[in-house]
Amino acid sequence: MQINLSGLGKRYNYEWIFRRLDYNFLPETAYAILGHNGSGKSTLLNLLSGYLSPSEGSITHTLGHQTLTPDNLYRHLSFTAPYLELVEEYTLLELVQFHSHFRAMRTASATDLIDRLYLKPAKDKFVKDFSSGMKQRLKLGLAIYTDAPLLLLDEPTTNLDQEGINWYLEHVSQNRKDRLVIVSSNVAHEYSFCDEIINITDYHYKPKAAKKI
Numbered sequence: 001m002q003i004n005l006s007g008l009g010k011r012y013n014y015e016w017i018f019r020r021l022d023y024n025f026l027p028e029t030a031y032a033i034l035g036h037n038g039s040g041k042s043t044l045l046n047l048l049s050g051y052l053s054p055s056e057g058s059i060t061h062t063l064g065h066q067t068l069t070p071d072n073l074y075r076h077l078s079f080t081a082p083y084l085e086l087v088e089e090y091t092l093l094e095l096v097q098f099h100s101h102f103r104a105m106r107t108a109s110a111t112d113l114i115d116r117l118y119l120k121p122a123k124d125k126f127v128k129d130f131s132s133g134m135k136q137r138l139k140l141g142l143a144i145y146t147d148a149p150l151l152l153l154d155e156p157t158t159n160l161d162q163e164g165i166n167w168y169l170e171h172v173s174q175n176r177k178d179r180l181v182i183v184s185s186n187v188a189h190e191y192s193f194c195d196e197i198i199n200i201t202d203y204h205y206k207p208k209a210a211k212k213i
């Protein structure tokens with residue numbers, strides 16, 4: 001997957017979050033999008049996922065020689081973020097089986113994924129009864145092990161303890177080689193494996209000062 005951004009800008013009402021963003025995300029490369037709270041990292045990730053539309057400029061997703069349209073882009077990406085919800089009425093096994101029904105996985109089976117998550121003892125537990133760290137590990141596992149050429153991770157280590165962070169780094173590193181990975185973060189350990197860094201604040205809109213008459 002390759003993504004080209006041309007003159008990309010996003011505003012909410014009258015507030016420009018960023019403007020004039022030209023960038024090429026190359027295949028099989030890992031990128032980190034950095035910036036302080038409220039700087040626009042999640043907004044950019046949501047644009048890259050096709051969930052939001054640009055206010056100006058364009059985003060082109062290319063897979064091999066095929067340009068992807070917004071209606072089929074979702075088939076080729078995997079995305080997780082703290083604000084995305086799990087289906088909490090399912091047990092862990094039911095949820096992984098449900099997910100695998102719709103998306104091709106990089107694991108041999110649902111139980112194989114649960115083993116890799118180190119959540120085997122919680123196989124029959126309802127997701128609503130998981131701790132916040134267990135939910136985050138599950139979200140990350142579903143995202144990382146979905147077989148998609150584009151992996152988008154928004155603040156991936158939210159709610160994870162050191163063991164969870166080590167788990168994330170091990171599994172994302174093992175699964176990054178043949179896909180484009182984009183991580184939004186302001187915590188160094190989340191993006192230590194990334195090849196390129198983009199500061200979203202470089203694209204903040206700075207209105208020209210009015211000339212004094």
Ligand SMILES: Nc1ncnc2c1ncn2[C@@H]1O[C@H](COP(=O)(O)OP(=O)(O)OP(=O)(O)O)[C@@H](O)[C@H]1O
Nearest residue numbers: 012013017035036037038039040041042043044186
């Ligand atoms: N739906 C919306 N309507 C209006 N403003 C919004 C909306 N979504 C986000 N914003 C604003 O856009 C700006 C960027 O928000 P965004 O969530 O992209 O930042 P972020 O860098 O991901 O922040 P954080 O690190 O806190 O997650 C913020 O000022 C936010 O208030």
